[in-house]
Amino acid sequence: MTFLASQRSWLLDPGLLKLVHQCRRLIYTEFGVKLHLTEEHLEQQLADYARKTRSSQLARTWTTLTEQVPQLRDVEPEQEPRPERSKRIYRGQVVG
Incomplete structure (x- = not known):
């Protein structure tokens, strides 16, 4: 936890913290996801x-x-898994 705290020392700056809060608020408004300052990533x-x-x-x-x-x-951007090609099913059987 000490390592994480030392990496985020920039959050102690009130101006930067305000920008982070603004980002969090806009993300919540658009995506409905609530990010917390204590999250690891x-x-x-x-x-x-x-x-x-x-x-x-x-x-x-x-x-x-x-x-x-x-x-x-x-x-780095998080790698999103590729969606698998969905199989077509007809009456419980996989169709080519």
Whole structure:
């Protein structure tokens, strides 16, 4: 936990914390997902939702945050599993 706290020392800056809260609020509004500051992969989740968003305000807020916290630029997007090709079923039997 100490390691995680040392990585997130930038959250102690009130201006940066305000930007994170704004991102969280916009993510909740658009996606219905409530992110918590204590989550292990908070930075990655913020980055993922900022990439998926249709909200220009969320994209701008994330860009502002990454400009002020350079280590957030290095956050890798989470690999989404490819959806398997769905099998067609007819009367309980798989159809070609």
